[in-house]
Amino acid sequence: MSIYVPADLKRRMDKTKEAVNWSSLACAAFEMKLGEIAAKKKEKDMEDVIQRLRAAALEEGAEAYSAGVAQGQAWARDFAKPSQLKRLSSQMRDFGDDWDRYMEGESDYTEAELLAFDILGNLEDGHDRADAAAFWRESLGADSAEQVADDEFLRGFVEGSLDIWRQVQRRL
DSSP: OOOOOOOOHHHHHHHHOOOOOOHHHHHHHHHHHHOOOOOOOOOHHHHHHHHHHHHHHHHHHHHEEEEHHHHHHHHHTTTTTTTHHHHHHHHHHHHTTTTHHHHOOOOOOOHHHHHHHHHHGGGGOOOOOOHHHHHHHHHEEEEEEEEHHHHHHHHHHHHHHHHHHHHGGGGO
16 A cells, blocks of 8 residues: 655655554554544444444544553653653663563563553662552552553653653763
8 A cells, every 4th residue: 555645744754763563553543533433333243343443542542542651741840850751761762762662571560560660660669559559649649549540641641741851862
């Protein structure tokens, strides 16, 4: 399949400094449209139900990601210490900013706990689950447990935090 992109749009896409997986973004848009079409059908077979639910999951993930970006930016602006942002930046750089690779692996800790440990300093520095929970409560408020259980929220939090860090790090 080939997709036409107008020259002006392609030029603007090429100018962006942010790493964007355009194919993945397009696939998500296609999934959303297929879900919309499936939802409109009067008589749905199981494939239509699956397609609609796929699209709904993508939409929920996008909402959680956006909330994470906003919260990550707020944390970086209002609470983060330079050392915390440096550690987070270093961790992501070590994984080539590949969120899935960063989060893969087996552990007795949740993704949110591991991320908090990376921000606060390693487990060897004496942090435990209570420290991770306190970090999220202080950073996000009382409702943090539900938010940080969502992997897309966490990815957004990291990207939002690092967006602010990239803007200010050279000025410190």
